[in-house]
Amino acid sequence: MNNNFYVTTPIYYVNDIPHIGHAYTTLACDIIARFKRLDGFNVFFLTGTDEHGQKVELAAKNKKVKPIEFVNEVSLNFKDLLKCMQFSNDDFIRTTDERHIESCQKLWNKLLENGHIYLGKYSGWYSVRDEAFFSESEIVDGKAPSGSPVEWVEEPSYFFNLKKWESKLIDFYEKNPNFICPASRRNEVVSFVKGGLLDLSVSRTSFSWGIKVPNDNNHIMYVWLDALTNYISAANYTDKVDGRAFLETWPADLHMVGKDIIRFHAVYWPAFLMAADLPLPKKIFAHGWWTNEGQKISKSLGNVIDPFDIVEKFGLDQVRYFLMREVPFGNDGDFSISQLINRVNSDLSNSFGNLFQRVVSMVVKNCNGKVPEKPNSFLDEDLKLINSIKNSLNEYRELIDLQRFDQVLKHIWLVIGNANKYVDIQAPWSLKKNDFKRMEVVLFTLLETLKQIAIILQPFIPSTSEYILNHLSIPNDFRQLKSINILISGNNDISVPSILFPRI
Numbered sequence: 266m267n268n269n270f271y272v273t274t275p276i277y278y279v280n281d282i283p284h285i286g287h288a289y290t291t292l293a294c295d296i297i298a299r300f301k302r303l304d305g306f307n308v309f310f311l312t313g314t315d316e317h318g319q320k321v322e323l324a325a326k327n328k329k330v331k332p333i334e335f336v337n338e339v340s341l342n343f344k345d346l347l348k349c350m351q352f353s354n355d356d357f358i359r360t361t362d363e364r365h366i367e368s369c370q371k372l373w374n375k376l377l378e379n380g381h382i383y384l385g386k387y388s389g390w391y392s393v394r395d396e397a398f399f400s401e402s403e404i405v406d407g408k409a410p411s412g413s414p415v416e417w418v419e420e421p422s423y424f425f426n427l428k429k430w431e432s433k434l435i436d437f438y439e440k441n442p443n444f445i446c447p448a449s450r451r452n453e454v455v456s457f458v459k460g461g462l463l464d465l466s467v468s469r470t471s472f473s474w475g476i477k478v479p480n481d482n483n484h485i486m487y488v489w490l491d492a493l494t495n496y497i498s499a500a501n502y503t504d505k506v507d508g509r510a511f512l513e514t515w516p517a518d519l520h521m522v523g524k525d526i527i528r529f530h531a532v533y534w535p536a537f538l539m540a541a542d543l544p545l546p547k548k549i550f551a552h553g554w555w556t557n558e559g560q561k562i563s564k565s566l567g568n569v570i571d572p573f574d575i576v577e578k579f580g581l582d583q584v585r586y587f588l589m590r591e592v593p594f595g596n597d598g599d600f601s602i603s604q605l606i607n608r609v610n611s612d613l614s615n616s617f618g619n620l621f622q623r624v625v626s627m628v629v630k631n632c633n634g635k636v637p638e639k640p641n642s643f644l645d646e647d648l649k650l651i652n653s654i655k656n657s658l659n660e661y662r663e664l665i666d667l668q669r670f671d672q673v674l675k676h677i678w679l680v681i682g683n684a685n686k687y688v689d690i691q692a693p694w695s696l697k698k699n700d701f702k703r704m705e706v707v708l709f710t711l712l713e714t715l716k717q718i719a720i721i722l723q724p725f726i727p728s729t730s731e732y733i734l735n736h737l738s739i740p741n742d743f744r745q746l747k748s749i750n751i752l753i754s755g756n757n758d759i760s761v762p763s764i765l766f767p768r769i
């Protein structure tokens with residue numbers, strides 16, 4: 266079995282300050298990457314920055330610096346976000362990297378050689394903000410469908426023969442029903458392609474901040490052809506990195522994107538790849554958008570949510586949990602501070618934090634700060650709890666492969682709720698007086714359950730899970746999914762715990 270797993274985020278426009286939307290897309294990929302590693306996969310998790318194009322050229326000009334100086338500086342903001350959110354990416358690609366430039370030129374040459382690129386003249390509408398072309402019929406009140414201003418562009422341009430790929434794309438979508446997810450996005454893409462495709466302008470001559478077209482240096486590549494190619498550049502398409510064969514990494518298992526950029530990924534990208542005789546990614550998942558307290562997030566409204574700021578205010582694991590739990594992944598969601606506080610207080614402090622606190626405190630107090638010895642026998646209610654996480658691993662695996670993060674968390678919190686009820690029903694504080702042995706079984710059961718919960722939560726809330734596993738003295742080798750069955754060792758030292766999630 267091929268044990269590799271390659272997951273990508275979109276590469277982010279550097280001229281923006283990182284905001285909650287960027288953090289969200291990368292967080293989803295981070296959780297998948299961490300989960301897959303935990304499950305024994307050899308993961309390659311890629312993110313990076315999209316640094317070319319007219320927008321960036323203009324932004325640099327406004328700052329009176331060279332584009333390269335500008336991007337060198339602003340791409341650091343995205344690297345800071347990775348640290349702040351504890352993202353576990355394996356690589357960070359910049360479209361100004363030499364490896365990427367070479368890879369774009371190699372792809373261009375291949376498309377040219379295969380006869381899919383021709384020189385023509387472009388005349389039509391272009392939106393710099395969206396970095397996209399629009400036909401006359403798409404223009405609404407003189408603007409792009411997104412509301413961005415458009416300008417009339419007339420210049421010589423190379424075209425990619427996108428029209429020719431129409432039926433091949435439809436055919437591919439039909440044969441691979443899970444290529445585009447969720448289904449609503451898939452339908453949207455299919456009807457767009459069925460509506461007819463036009464050949465795509467893939468070069469520009471009216472500005473210069475981009476990758477030069479190899480056979481004609483007056484042209485630079487269209488920024489989306491450049492940007493999409495990052496996914497193969499990092500997978501060693503040019504064969505420059507020793508020891509990593511391109512086709513061992515490529516095709517990607519998953520391109521995670523926001524719903525706004527599905528067309529580029531699900532139409533243009535597969536067409537480019539087919540035209541270059543390259544395998545297609547296995548899946549493209551388009552997630553929804555966040556609003557802020559019910560309002561569309563936009564720079565002009567000044568309501569952009571700063572991930573650095575909310576992590577500082579509410580804590581990283583709290584924010585990671587909220588973003589993944591609050592909204593079924595794929596749907597749009599509303600970011601509301603009161604809802605974030607509710608979730609932290611009820612799910613994290615009251616349910617989970619409280620369970621950990623009360624169980625560990627009882628062990629410290631009544632068992633000399635050691636895990637009780639493994640019991641000789643359990644009652645049914647003990648086994649029911651002990652088995653609830655480990656017997657659900659296959660369900661979690663499936664849900665992660667479907668990107669149903671909220672469902673995984675919901676299930677885990679059901680177990681947390683059951684564990685709290687078990688404490689109330691078993692009442693170890695009374696057992697202490699009349700059946701000490703049984704109290705030890707109950708506490709052992711609870712510690713084992715907490716261990717499993719912490720193992721499965723590692724991808725979602727890595728710091729808290731690590732704290733718990735350290736606190737329960739679980740060795741590193743026993744923190745994988747495959748070792749979740751190994752019961753916690755009796756005699757492991759346990760000390761007075763800190764509060765996991767202070768109430769807000």
Ligand code: MSP
Pocket residue numbers: 274275276277278281285286287289290315492493494495522523524525526553554555556562
């Ligand atoms: N540079 C292109 C992607 C090229 S990939 C080959 C781009 N960059 S972006 O920085 O504008 O956006 C990156 C991601 O952020 C998109 O997936 C987008 O959906 C996501 N988000 C931007 N605002 C968002 C919200 N308000 N909510 C959720 N995600 C949003 O597009």
